[in-house]
Amino acid sequence: MNPKRELFATSEYYSGGGQVREAVGGTDIEISASLTVTMRVSITKDVFSPGNSALRDVYQPRGRCVAVLDAVVDRHYGAALRAYFSYHGIELIAMVCPAAEPDKTLRTAEAILEFLGVNNCNVARDEPILVVGGGVISDTAGLAAALLHRRTPYVMLATSVVAAVDAGPSPRTCVNGDQFKNSIGAYHPPVLTLVDSGLFATLESRHIRHGMAEIVKMAAVDELRLFELLEEHGERLLATKFGSVGHDEELRKVGDEVLHRSLLSYLRHEGTNAFEIYQDRPHAYGHTWSPGFERHAGLLHGHAVAIDMALSTTLAELVGWLPGPDRERILALSRRLGLAVYDPILESSEILLAGQEAMRSKRGGRALWAPVPRGQVGAVGYLEEVPAELLAEAVRRNRLHAEGLPGGGRGVDAFLDAKPIH
Incomplete structure (x- = not known):
């Protein structure tokens, strides 16, 4: 930041600059402007212990903490959170918010904004809100923070695997719209994300499992060593909730390495492309067609x-980008973790193609840029186009693959409800 302008800075977390150019003749003015966001992600331990200073250091200088808490998380950790701030003499003003997938709406974001706004907390534009919970509250409260004063900082305390490695540190805040999942949003990353795998102990096993898909995602297309760690330890990490159950400290160290490698892989690309200026995004692997069918299938x-x-992996094999054994290796890891590899929703070409075109538009409209493994496990390529015939052949091959699997390859506890919607 320009030292001469520091006195006028809105917030310690943001800086920027720009240039103004006047065209010859004085008829046009061209402006270029930049925003620099400072973000930090920290893997910590015993985050609610009085001796852990991570939250204290942020909020003690301000004398208070305004927080939005996932209602389920509040039942498990609300007392510990309140005791922590009480111990440090910091006023805690908290909104407890329902945060299941059906709550991921503009209406919920508006309720959070009302709580944060002038008639309630009167949060200042430089005051970091604390968001505590999983992926839904991260996305929804993050969007509320983006809208409040047009940009208000927030700290994300991730309590789920999805929030820890993906939604929590993500610059994309969003709610679901009529188009497809996460279709309404803004780019607004948290200034600090805290990850404490000890908080995974109270998660249902199905939420550990489905969160691990986001780690498989980064491993398969960007981080071979991470993939190998999942092959070696993934099932035990799932069973022990990253070592948080049974107090297996050695396994927890492995789990924290898995989280660290996944975060580093994700942030190497997402952190430096926080406003999605470019579409060479390996972390979008698994997110080309799924936003179009996820809610239809109730997954x-x-x-x-x-x-x-x-x-996507089968498509990579079909176009000659991935050897068959590597395709099987990726699918085998998903199967071992109980993740779905097929669902009959794929037979609806109308849903798949509509989702594909919506994603093309979201990615700029020039091409689909579907990330797929290329060359080997741990490396990525981007399919510029996927013709309908090629997509149908990939669906056919995956259906045949799934026919010989338990449950038809539909995974363990894969649905939001007890049974699929379709």
Whole structure:
């Protein structure tokens, strides 16, 4: 930041600059402007212990913390959170918010804005809100923060695997719209994301499982060592909730390495492309067709991503980008973790193609840029176009693959409800 302008800075977390050029003749003025956002992600331990200073350091200088809490998380950790701030003499003003997938709406974001606004908390434009919970509250409260004063900082305390490695540190805040999942949003990353795998202990196993799809995603197209760690330890990490159950410290260290490698892989690309200026985004693997069919099928997000990953991986083999054994290796890891690799929703070409065109538009309209493994596990390529005939052949091959699997390859506890909607 220009030292002469520091006195006038709106927030310590943002800086920027720009240039103004006047055309010859004085008829046109051209402006270029830039925004620099400072973000930090920290894997920590015992985040609510009085000796852990991560939250204290942010909020003690301000004398208060305004927080939005996932209602389920509040039942498990609300008392510990309140005790932590009480111990440090910091006033806590908290909104407890329902945060299931059906709550991911503009109406919920508006309710959060009302709580944060002038008639309630009167949050200042430089005051970081605390968001505590999983992916839904991360996306929804993050969008509310983006809208409040047009940009208000927030700290994300991730309590789920999805939030820890994907939604939590993501610059994309959003709610669901009529077009497809996450279709309404803004680019507004948290200034700090805290990840404490000890909080995974109270998660249902199905939420550990579907969150691990986001780790498989980064491993398959960007981080071979991460993929190998999942092959070696993934089933035990799932069973012990990343070592948080049974107090297996050695396994928890492995789990934290998996989280760290996944985050580093994700942020190497997403952190430096926070406003999605470019579409060479390996972390979009598994997210080309799934936004179009996830809600139709009633799937948990990670299972929808895993089905998309299986489809994308088969496409990579069909176009000659991936050897067959590597395709099987990726699908085998998903199967071992209980992730879905197929669902009958794929037979609806209308849904698949409509989702494909919506994603093309979202990615700029010039091409589809579907990320797929290329060359080997841990490397990525981008399919510029996927003709309907090629997509149908990939669906056919995955259907044949799934026919010999338990449950038809539909995974373990894959649905939001007890049974699929379709």
